[in-house]
Amino acid sequence: MTVYLVGAGPGDPELLTLRGAALLRGADVVIHDRLIAHELLTWAPPGAEVIDVGKTPGLPRRQHDINELLVAHGKTGRQVVRLKGGDPFVFGRGGEEALALRAAGVEYQVVPGVSAAFAAPAAAGIPVTHRGMSTSVTVVTGHTGDPSAPGGVNWDALGRAGGTLVVLMGMGERATIAAELVGSGRLGTTPVAVVYWGTTDRQRVVRTTLDSLANVDFPAPSTIVIGPVAALDV
Numbered sequence: 001m002t003v004y005l006v007g008a009g010p011g012d013p014e015l016l017t018l019r020g021a022a023l024l025r026g027a028d029v030v031i032h033d034r035l036i037a038h039e040l041l042t043w044a045p046p047g048a049e050v051i052d053v054g055k056t057p058g059l060p061r062r063q064h065d066i067n068e069l070l071v072a073h074g075k076t077g078r079q080v081v082r083l084k085g086g087d088p089f090v091f092g093r094g095g096e097e098a099l100a101l102r103a104a105g106v107e108y109q110v111v112p113g114v115s116a117a118f119a120a121p122a123a124a125g126i127p128v129t130h131r132g133m134s135t136s137v138t139v140v141t142g143h144t145g146d147p148s149a150p151g152g153v154n155w156d157a158l159g160r161a162g163g164t165l166v167v168l169m170g171m172g173e174r175a176t177i178a179a180e181l182v183g184s185g186r187l188g189t190t191p192v193a194v195v196y197w198g199t200t201d202r203q204r205v206v207r208t209t210l211d212s213l214a215n216v217d218f219p220a221p222s223t224i225v226i227g228p229v230a231a232l233d234v
């Protein structure tokens with residue numbers, strides 16, 4: 001049997017793909033993240049086993065343990081749906097899960113999802129590219145780390161490259177990110193939008209500038225959009 005790594009979309013349950021919904025309806029086991037629409041879990045058959053592996057702050061569950069859980073359930077021969085927020089391969093560690101399944105000889109398929117990186121701005125009226133304003137968009141993690149380490153974020157290069165920046169997981173480091181970008185030459189008046197729980201009925205949007213980003217105190221999940229398009233509301 002196959003383990004399906006399914007993107008649950010950004011929050012609105014209707015943004016799950018048709019394929020994801022069909023797989024969920026036939027699931028024997030659902031292993032899900034914290035940031036998914038919990039309504040989706042009611043779509044699984046009544047007898048399905050539902051396991052929450054959400055990495056709740058303060059209750060860390062290691063990725064290694066999640067990989068082992070997937071492998072163990074994958075080997076039982078039941079239909080396993082691994083439901084992940086947004087798209088499984090956009091800052092979702094879905095690649096690691098796929099590699100662990102492959103290493104264990106367990107078949108898997110990836111079912112792409114609608115990523116919050118694009119859905120949250122869109123739901124706030126922000127086209128991440130817009131003719132005459134932005135010809136590129138970069139999706140970047142706000143878990144900045146050491147810029148010289150492998151996987152570290154080079155904010156200076158991103159700042160100089162121009163275009164739209166979409167920052168996921170960036171609220172904790174928002175002051176540093178804004179300072180780094182201004183240091184790289186972006187104007188402090190550059191428009192910024194912060195979208196909390198985009199696509200859901202809890203959605204909130206604040207429009208500000210790089211200079212004032214530090215004053216926006218939305219909790220997770222929030223997406224930061226930086227660049228001229230962030231001023232749009234279309």
Ligand SMILES: C[S@@+](CC[C@H](N)C(=O)[O-])C[C@H]1O[C@@H](n2cnc3c(N)ncnc32)[C@H](O)[C@@H]1O
Binds near residue numbers: 086195199
């Ligand atoms: C670990 S990343 C996972 C991203 C996911 N794989 C995707 O493609 O959307 C989680 C981050 O995505 C962003 N995010 C997820 N859902 C969101 C939503 N509905 N509205 C705004 N941002 C969201 C937040 O920055 C959050 O901290």
